[in-house]
Amino acid sequence: MSNAKKLVFVTGNANKLKEVRAILAQGQAIEIDSQDLDIPEVQGTTQEVATAKCKRAAELLGGPCITEDTALCFEALNGLPGPYIKHFLKSLGHDGLNTLLDGFPTRAAWALCTFAYSAGPGSEPLLFEGKTDGQIVPPRGPPVFGWDPIFEAENTGKTYAEMPSEEKNKISHRYRALDKLRAYLQTLEK
């Protein structure tokens, strides 16, 4: 495939951008440009948060774009902190997030990635979700990206932070969501 499709990924998070580029790097016909726009994130379900952010991004850009929202959901808390994990992580840190679950019968969690694609201003965003199950554990591995050190992915015995990036990028919530987005974008080219 020669003519790579160019997409603008609106995000302020350099680690997300790095992973998205790495995941899409394997001979894919999608090239990612990025823009760091400060877009307010509404409260609501992960779908509502993702839809509102992408709509606004497309309006500000005046063209097609993708956005991405990552939620970290605790089973014991019926899915919370979910899309609010950024603020929980900032306030409580890795240890505080662990303490939060003390006294609950389960430390099970899932990471949920939602890509939203808008074809342009006024065009309703489409959502592509990817989920990876795991559990919340005391931090292990280098604290490079968000809550990676406290999320142990199911059947791996490792936190995301303990994995080489190629390994995380094969099983991650982000990989799984991106796989669906990629499949959709390929249908647009036909």
Ligand SMILES: O=c1nc[nH]c2c1ncn2[C@H]1C[C@H](O)[C@@H](COP(=O)(O)OP(=O)(O)OP(=O)(O)O)O1
């Ligand atoms: O794979 C991941 N492994 C560990 N931590 C992660 C991951 N992916 C997102 N994160 C963190 C970043 C932020 O603390 C929160 C999501 O919040 P979220 O609003 O989606 O991200 P953000 O504000 O950093 O970037 P953006 O400008 O795209 O909204 O979880």
Ligand SMILES: [Mg+2]
């Ligand atoms: Mg954000």
